[in-house]
Amino acid sequence: VFKVYCEGLFDGNMKLGTIFVHRNMTKEYEVDRIKSEFVSTVSHELRTPLASILGFTELMLTRDLKADRQKKYLSTIHNEAGRLTSLINEFLDIQRMESGKQAYEKAQIAMLPIIRKVIELQKVQSERHELTLEFLGGHDLVVGDAGKLEQALTNLIGNAIKYSPDGGEVKIIVFEKNSMLNIEIQDEGLGIPPEAMDKVFEKFYRVDNSDRRSIGGTGLGLAIVKEIIHVHDGEIEVRSKYGEGSTFTITLPVSSFD
Numbered sequence: 001v002f003k004v005y006c007e008g009l010f011d012g013n014m015k016l017g018t019i020f021v022h023r024n025m026t027k028e029y030e031v032d033r034i035k036s037e038f039v040s041t042v043s044h045e046l047r048t049p050l051a052s053i054l055g056f057t058e059l060m061l062t063r064d065l066k067a068d069r070q071k072k073y074l075s076t077i078h079n080e081a082g083r084l085t086s087l088i089n090e091f092l093d094i095q096r097m098e099s100g101k102q103a104y105e106k107a108q109i110a111m112l113p114i115i116r117k118v119i120e121l122q123k124v125q126s127e128r129h130e131l132t133l134e135f136l137g138g139h140d141l142v143v144g145d146a147g148k149l150e151q152a153l154t155n156l157i158g159n160a161i162k163y164s165p166d167g168g169e170v171k172i173i174v175f176e177k178n179s180m181l182n183i184e185i186q187d188e189g190l191g192i193p194p195e196a197m198d199k200v201f202e203k204f205y206r207v208d209n210s211d212r213r214s215i216g217g218t219g220l221g222l223a224i225v226k227e228i229i230h231v232h233d234g235e236i237e238v239r240s241k242y243g244e245g246s247t248f249t250i251t252l253p254v255s256s257f258d
């Protein structure tokens with residue numbers, strides 16, 4: 001509420017009236033909420049690997065350790081530093097994408113070699129999972145940014161592995177239908193509870209159930225995937241049975257020129 005006064009013409013200030021300003025604050029509160037959530041998630045997620053790095057370096061500096069123990073600690077430090085790097089990259093990625101500052105390349109690319117590359121890289125990280133690729137036919141050419149599409153696939157296949165803690169098969173099924181390239185990533189993991197299905201693509205959203213509380217993450221992976229797929233005029237969908245597994249499907253327009 002603003003009170004309006006008129007100065008100069010009258011002796012002293014004369015009150016002319018009152019203006020009531022109605023503004024919908026809901027959106028601003030929401031932005032503030034998301035911002036503070038961002039800060040607390042970022043700090044929390046950065047703190048865990050940093051604590052581990054500090055702890056192990058301190059041990060190495062203050063104790064006389066045998067060579068094999070030193071190597072073990074160094075390897076933990078190395079892994080945690082790697083985790084920090086990918087966390088920071090994710091934070092920067094989503095921020096760049098959302099502010100429209102992300103530049104995307106536009107080239108004709110064959111998706112199958114990219115899918116094969118991602119599978120090979122993920123296989124190195126997970127011996128307990130069987131990763132299989134089935135190509136059911138059609139064209140695999142799309143127009144877009146190979147690096148970004150590779151990042152989207154890495155996030156999806158990485159999640160399929162991460163949320164299947166008991167191992168199991170991760171099937172990647174690829175086919176063209178109605179000029180759209182379909183890439184399905186099926187897992188036999190924890191699945192997604194029904195109430196979380198429409199939230200998993202939201203920034204920072206993480207399912208907070210006891211079956212996955214110890215699995216690390218930022219809640220940014222799927223938001224990044226969605227952004228990348230939408231920029232490529234594609235769609236992403238998820239089907240899941242809680243406790244049995246999930247299937248994420250990407251569809252991308254097939255490039256019409258060879």
Ligand code: ADP
Nearest residue numbers: 159160163191200206207217218219220221222
């Ligand atoms: P993060 O893995 O960092 O938590 P994501 O944005 O990649 O973030 O995923 C959001 C949430 O969706 C995760 O917290 C997880 O609970 C759920 N989720 C994603 N992929 C899967 C999957 N393949 N199986 C089960 N749950 C999944």
